[in-house]
Every structure is written in structure tokens, then in C-alpha cells.
Amino acid sequence: xxxxxxxxxxxxxxxxxxxxxxxxxxxxxxxxxxxxxxxxxxxxxxxxxxxxxxxxxxxxxxxxxxxxxxxxxxxxxxxxxxxxxxxxxxxxxxxxxxxxxxxxxxxxxxxxxxxxxxxxxxxxxxxxxxxxxxxxxxxxxxxxxxxxxxxxxxxxxxxxxxxxxxxxxxxxxxxxxxxxxx
Amino acid sequence: xxxxxxxxxxxxxxxxxxxxxxxxxxxxxxxxxxxxxxxxxxxxxxxxxxxxxxxxxxxxxxxxxxxxxxxxxxxxxxxxxxxxxxxxxxxxxxxxxxxxxxxxxxxxxxxxxxxxxxxxxxxxxxxxxxxxxxxxx
Numbered sequence: 001x002x003x004x005x006x007x008x009x010x011x012x013x014x015x016x017x018x019x020x021x022x023x024x025x026x027x028x029x030x031x032x033x034x035x036x037x038x039x040x041x042x043x044x045x046x047x048x049x050x051x052x053x054x055x056x057x058x059x060x061x062x063x064x065x066x067x068x069x070x071x072x073x074x075x076x077x078x079x080x081x082x083x084x085x086x087x088x089x090x091x092x093x094x095x096x097x098x099x100x101x102x103x104x105x106x107x108x109x110x111x112x113x114x115x116x117x118x119x120x121x122x123x124x125x126x127x128x129x130x131x132x133x134x135x136x137x138x139x140x141x142x143x144x145x146x147x148x149x150x151x152x153x154x155x156x157x158x159x160x161x162x163x164x165x166x167x168x169x170x171x172x173x174x175x176x177x178x179x180x181x182x
Numbered sequence: 183x184x185x186x187x188x189x190x191x192x193x194x195x196x197x198x199x200x201x202x203x204x205x206x207x208x209x210x211x212x213x214x215x216x217x218x219x220x221x222x223x224x225x226x227x228x229x230x231x232x233x234x235x236x237x238x239x240x241x242x243x244x245x246x247x248x249x250x251x252x253x254x255x256x257x258x259x260x261x262x263x264x265x266x267x268x269x270x271x272x273x274x275x276x277x278x279x280x281x282x283x284x285x286x287x288x289x290x291x292x293x294x295x296x297x298x299x300x301x302x303x304x305x306x307x308x309x310x311x312x313x314x315x316x317x318x319x
Contacts, residue, residue: 015217015220015221018216018220019213022213022216026209026212027209030204030208030209040204040208044208044211044212047209047212048212048215048216048219051216052216052219052220055220081236084237088237133196134196137193137196137197138196138197165189165192165193168192169189169192172192
């Protein structure tokens with residue numbers, strides 16, 4: 001079954017269509033959610049929620065852009081929503097502040113397969129910059145696709161990526177990380 | 183102490199992330215959960231309004247609440263003001279309200295009319311009427 005056929009079947013409420021789309025895109029959605037949210041458990045939940053949203057909202061997909069772009073938009077919006085909610089909960093005191101979770105950060109880093117310092121630095125980036133950077137460097141998406149997925153202008157995407165790299169570099173340098181640690 | 187860092191190193195580290203794919207079992211577990219959730223829904227396309235889902239909705243909800251409360255308060259104030267105003271008018275100038283009412287007897291007019299305009303109600307007339315009654319009887 002091709003992607004278009006799967007989309008059509010999914011629109012008719014056929015779960016088999018959704019399964020095909022899930023098989024095609026699950027790894028990318030999972031990876032992006034994992035890096036955005038910082039833990040594999042959150043990524044699993046996000047993967048489930050995102051494909052549930054796909055099933056419910058596939059009728060809104062008009063086919064103007066590639067399905068993967070639409071899916072990425074949904075993924076980043078979902079992750080940004082979660083991060084925003086986390087920020088509110090942290091502000092209200094329902095969750096611990098990230099500064100107080102050094103141990104948890106290092107655990108996360110092991111999960112991420114990165115050196116703890118890089119993972120920690122990635123956590124400190126603003127959500128939109130992080131999304132742009134991960135899409136570009138990890139998923140190798142074009143600037144145009146990122147702009148479409150995040151509903152940003154091309155210039156804004158480029159500047160977000162540039163700023164994210166500079167900030168990441170600055171954080172790593174401040175913490176005295178050597179190139180071998182990365 | 184600051185150390186020189188190359189952007190390429192960061193890019194390389196980020197690219198490495200792509201290679202970390204989870205086990206197949208993770209994806210299968212997520213799919214089974216997803217399938218269960220879809221199958222267990224009685225109305226697959228039902229709409230759940232969750233105003234707490236987004237801060238903008240919180241603001242919209244708070245604004246609606248404020249408008250409703252302010253509206254109720256203003257309405258109450260207006261009613262009270264009208265009541266007080268009508269009471270004060272009654273107290274300060276009762277005649278104004280009396281003359282405005284078409285169905286009430288104008289006592290002042292009756293009192294101020296000249297005696298000639300008032301119908302004659304003398305005893306004789308009453309006697310005449312009694313006499314006429316007698317004739318009919």
C-alpha cells in the first residue's frame with residue numbers, strides 16, 4: 001500500500017491505513033520526540049498521542065504539503081505543548097526545576113546515547129531553536145521543509161539554527177568541555 | 183577555563199543521535215496501545231473541549247468569566263440606581279407622578295373648579311326624584 005492509499009484508507013476510518021503510516025514514519029516521530037522531550041518514556045507517550053491525532057485529524061490534511069511535513073508539524077506542536085505545560089508546572093511548583101535535577105540529566109544523557117554535557121546543553125536550548133536544530137542536523141531536513149513544518153519563515157528557521165548552534169557552543173565552552181567528550 | 187569548540191563537532195554529535203533507534207518491541211508496544219485506544223472509543227471522532235490545553239484558552243476563559251461577572255455587576259448597579267431614582271422622584275415631587283397617571287382622579291382639579299361647574303346636588307332634586315318614584319309606584 002502506498003502512502004496516498006494509506007492516507008485515503010485512514011480518512012475512511014480504516015485502522016489498517018493508520019498502521020501503514022505508522023510503520024513508515026514511527027522512527028522519525030519517535031526520534032524527534034525523544035530529543036525534544038529528553039526521555040524515551042515521554043517519546044513513547046508522544047508517539048501514541050501523535051498517531052492518535054493523525055487518525056482523528058487526517059481529514060484536515062489537504063495534501064498541499066508532503067505528509068511527512070504535516071506529521072512533523074503535528075509532532076513539534078505536540079512536543080512544544082508538553083514543554084510549555086512542563087514550564088508552567090515548574091513555575092507553579094508542581095515539578096522540580098531543571099537546575100535541581102543534575103542527576104536526572106546525566107541519566108537522560110545515558111538514555112540519549114550522548115555525553116552528559118551535550119545532552120545537558122541541548123536541554124538548555126529554547127524549544128523552537130532545539131526543534132529547528134534537531135530537524136536540520138538529526139533528520140537532515142531542508143530549510144523549506146522545516147519552515148513548513150514549524151510554520152516559520154525561511155529566515156527565521158535559518159537564524160534559529162544559527163543561534164542554537166552558537167548557544168550550544170557557548171554552553172559547552174563555558175562548562176569546559178573538550179572536543180573528545182563530544 | 184574556556185576551550186575552543188568547533189560547530190562541526192556539535193553537528194557530528196547531533197547526527198549521531200539519528201543512529202540511536204529503539205528496539206522493535208517499543209514500537210510494537212506503542213502500536214498495541216494505540217490500537218486498543220482507537221478500538222475502545224465508542225465515538226471515534228468525538229470532540230473534547232480542553233480549555234486547559236493551551237494558555238491562550240486559559241486567557242479566553244478568564245476573559246469570558248470577567249465579562250460575565252462585570253455584566254452581572256453593572257446590571258445590578260443599574261437596577262439599584264433606577265430604584266433609587268424613582269424613589270427620590272416620588273419623595274421630592276409626588277404630584278408629578280400623580281398627574282402622569284391617567285386613571286387616577288385629579289383631586290386638585292376638583293378642588294380648584296368653580297362652584298357653578300359643579301352639578302347641583304341640592305335636597306330638592308333628591309325629593310323630586312323620590313316623588314317621581316312615587317308616581318311610578
